[in-house]
Amino acid sequence: MKNLFHDIPTELPEQAVEVLVETSGHRIERIVSQGHASPEGFWYDQDQNERVSVLKGAAKLRFDGDDEAVEMRPGDFVNIPTHKRHRVGWTTPDEPTIWLAVFYGG
């Protein structure tokens, strides 16, 4: 995979996570979702900071304690500090949503 928009799996029973770069304390992933959401009641609770952007598609991200989801469209990005609990509430069901996530520090 040398292009973030290519090599999209045609079947996505689970989100497809590919690690593009990994060094000590630093990891870059491309994530492809299509209609995926985190299980009800599940929260990501990470030891690292995450800076994540949506490059294609759309998503709703939920933070624990917030009433409203954060809607993400292509180009939108958020910084998620260490241990800030969050989940994916929704991704586009009819086309792939492509995320670029950078994990660092922590």
Added chain:
Amino acid sequence: MKNLFHDIPTELPEQAVEVLVETSGHRIERIVSQGHASPEGFWYDQDQNERVSVLKGAAKLRFDGDDEAVEMRPGDFVNIPTHKRHRVGWTTPDEPTIWLAVFYGG
């Protein structure tokens, strides 16, 4: 700036570099070019690794010692190891080229 495709400067006498995240040993930048190229004979020679992608527009990246430039289109990315000398040979003159660069390690 909360969207990588928004807030593009209308005049770009120089490339516009915005640091999105910076921690010790880790930096994420959005870079906007339009017709910019590195000066003839100039080479970037960096203490950190760089993983850079083109999100919009197009560019040609040159590596010292290579005969051919690497053409980059939206979604294309390359990993540039520490001290691998490189320069920007060309970017789209008629529209902005948007890069996302992650510097790490080194």
